[in-house]
Amino acid sequence: MRIRVLLPFFFMCSLTFASAWAENPAVGGPQFSRAKVQDVIRQGQEIQAPRGINDLKEIDIGGIKQWISVRGRDLRNPILLFIHGGPGTTEMPVRWFYQSPLEDYFTVVQWDQRGSGKTAVSNDQAEVIPTITVERMIKDAEEVASYLRREYDKDKIFVLGHSWGSILGLELAKRRPEWLHAYVGMGQVVNTLDNEAVSYRFALEEARRRGEEIAIQELEAIAPYPKEDGTISVEEVIVQRKWVSAYGGMTWGRPNLDYEYNLRPLSPDYTDADLNADSEIINVVVQLLPQLGGVNYRDVTKLEAPVFLFSGRHDYATPSEVSFAWFKDLEAPAKKIVWFEHSAHMMHFEQPGKFIYHLIDDVRPIAVEAGDAAPDDASGTEP
Numbered sequence: 001m002r003i004r005v006l007l008p009f010f011f012m013c014s015l016t017f018a019s020a021w022a023e024n025p026a027v028g029g030p031q032f033s034r035a036k037v038q039d040v041i042r043q044g045q046e047i048q049a050p051r052g053i054n055d056l057k058e059i060d061i062g063g064i065k066q067w068i069s070v071r072g073r074d075l076r077n078p079i080l081l082f083i084h085g086g087p088g089t090t091e092m093p094v095r096w097f098y099q100s101p102l103e104d105y106f107t108v109v110q111w112d113q114r115g116s117g118k119t120a121v122s123n124d125q126a127e128v129i130p131t132i133t134v135e136r137m138i139k140d141a142e143e144v145a146s147y148l149r150r151e152y153d154k155d156k157i158f159v160l161g162h163s164w165g166s167i168l169g170l171e172l173a174k175r176r177p178e179w180l181h182a183y184v185g186m187g188q189v190v191n192t193l194d195n196e197a198v199s200y201r202f203a204l205e206e207a208r209r210r211g212e213e214i215a216i217q218e219l220e221a222i223a224p225y226p227k228e229d230g231t232i233s234v235e236e237v238i239v240q241r242k243w244v245s246a247y248g249g250m251t252w253g254r255p256n257l258d259y260e261y262n263l264r265p266l267s268p269d270y271t272d273a274d275l276n277a278d279s280e281i282i283n284v285v286v287q288l289l290p291q292l293g294g295v296n297y298r299d300v301t302k303l304e305a306p307v308f309l310f311s312g313r314h315d316y317a318t319p320s321e322v323s324f325a326w327f328k329d330l331e332a333p334a335k336k337i338v339w340f341e342h343s344a345h346m347m348h349f350e351q352p353g354k355f356i357y358h359l360i361d362d363v364r365p366i367a368v369e370a371g372d373a374a375p376d377d378a379s380g381t382e383p
Contacts, residue, residue: 034265038266038267038268041096041266042268045268047071047072047073049073049074051073051075051076051374052072052073052074052075053071054070054071055068055070055071056068056069056070057070058118058122059144059147061140061144061147062114062136062139062140062143064114064122064123064128065119065122066111066112066113066114066122066140066144067092067112067118067119068109068111069092069108069110069111070108070152071095071099071103071107071108072103072107072108074104075152076373076374076375077105077107077367077372077374078107078154078156078157078158078181078367078373079106079108079109079148079149079152079154079157079158080102080106080107080108080157080158080159080160081109081111081144081148081158081159082095082110082160082162083111083141083159083160083162083165083166083169084111084112084113084116084164084165085164085166085187086116086163086165086281086285087113087115087116087164087285088113088115088278088281088284089163089281090110090113090116090117092117092118092267092269093117093270093278094264094349095110095269096263096266096267096269097349097352098349098352101356102359102360105359105360105364106359106364107152109144109148113137114128114131114136114137114140115129115132115283115287116277116284117277117278118270118274118277120277120278121273121274121277125277125283129283129284130287132284132288133287133288133291134167134288134292134295137288138167138171138172138175140168141168141169141172142172142176145159145176145179146179149179154372155372156178156179156367156370156372157180157181158180158181158182158183158184158363158367159173160183160184160185160186160359161183161184161185161188162186162187162348163187163189163317163318166186166187166188167189167295169183169184170183170185170188170189170297170300173303173304173305174300174303177303178304180305180306181305181306181366181367181370181372182306182307182334182363182366183306183307183308184307184308184309184363185307185308185309185323186310186347187311187312187315187317187318187345187347188309188311188323188327189297189318189323190297190298190323190325190326191295191296191297191298191322192293192294192295192296193226193230193296194319194322195318195322196225196232196237196240197225197226198316198319199240199316199319200219200225200226200240202244202247203219203244203247203249203316204219204243206243207219207247215243215246218242218243219239219240222235222240225240226293230293230294231290231293232289232292232293233289234282234285234286234289237285241317244316244317245317247316248344249314249317249344249345250316250317250344250346251343251345251346251349252312252314252343252344252350257346259349264278297326298326301329301330301331302330302332303331304332304333306332306333306334306366307327307330307332307334307335308335308336308337308358308363309323309324309335309336309337309338310338310347310355310358311323311339312340312343312344312346312350313339313340313341313344314343314344315343315344315345316345317345318345320339334366338362340354340355
């Protein structure tokens with residue numbers, strides 16, 4: 001009896017799908033254009049929930065126009081500000097790959113920093129690039145956090161800093177702990193010179209283990225790395241990062257970041273102009289690199305906000321051994337380290353399920369306890 005009832009339902013579903021296929025003959029075919037793929041992703045990620053939000057907007061930060069994406073299915077949920085790495089490697093054009101499940105539990109904010117992506121397109125780069133300093137970027141991060149708290153009526157937010165963004169995120173945790181439910185450091189920078197030395201040693205040892213003469217020659221040519229006075233040139237960084245990446249220290253088991261770069265042109269948020277600006281991060285790196293040698297948080301032994309560390313076991317871009325040595329002695333109201341055993345530096349791409357799980361299961365409960373979360377809808381009545 002039940003089969004007879006269900007058959008018409010499945011028949012109607014089949015007819016609906018067949019009709020859609022007839023109206024969209026490109027579906028499944030080789031003639032898909034990039035614009036079509038972007039539109040498919042855009043439609044697939046539409047947020048229709050009554051309390052949802054999907055804003056892509058320009059705001060005034062630090063005297064210039066800066067862009068944020070704000071997405072979530074219930075504005076009663078806590079805000080999670082994702083501060084991208086690089087410097088200059090924006091997260092907004094790849095967020096579609098992993099972020100959607102988080103939007104059930106957080107209002108997720110991606111921010112294109114000064115000199116990068118959509119923010120770069122909206123300003124005169126000749127005027128902006130000279131203003132890029134570590135301190136100016138920290139103040140920008142403070143202004144973005146302040147804007148989000150004010151605009152969305154939130155007393156506190158979550159901040160996640162990845163790689164370079166972990167410098168800005170940790171500074172927020174230091175300077176504005178009362179603004180944060182918690183800070184999440186992913187690929188956390190603690191001491192730049194320590195990081196670079198460990199990364200270099202990993203690459204050179206791996207090159208020698210494999211007997212790869214070109215790698216050995218290129219790496220030995222930049223020794224000592226970093227220099228004794230703590231300086232690092234752009235050319236030296238490029239060589240070091242080339243081989244760290246080739247040996248899986250950026251993404252475990254992969255020789256490069258092509259998989260991530262190839263996701264960017266499919267972004268429903270980015271135009272060609274945005275992508276072109278995003279590809280010229282060298283100007284941001286050149287501006288910031290001389291200042292990064294002085295980044296050192298080894299003396300930061302206490303923070304007033306809860307702290308989580310997301311660490312890739314095979315991370316040699318910002319080596320986990322350096323951040324763990326600091327974290328194990330850190331005092332905080334609450335703290336936890338999550339090890340990603342099958343990841344290097346790109347945990348949210350390498351193990352996205354685990355990344356999402358721990359944000360929901362470990363981090364979000366702090367906001368739930370504070371009353372800053374949509375109620376659990378699992379208690380609804382059965383149909």
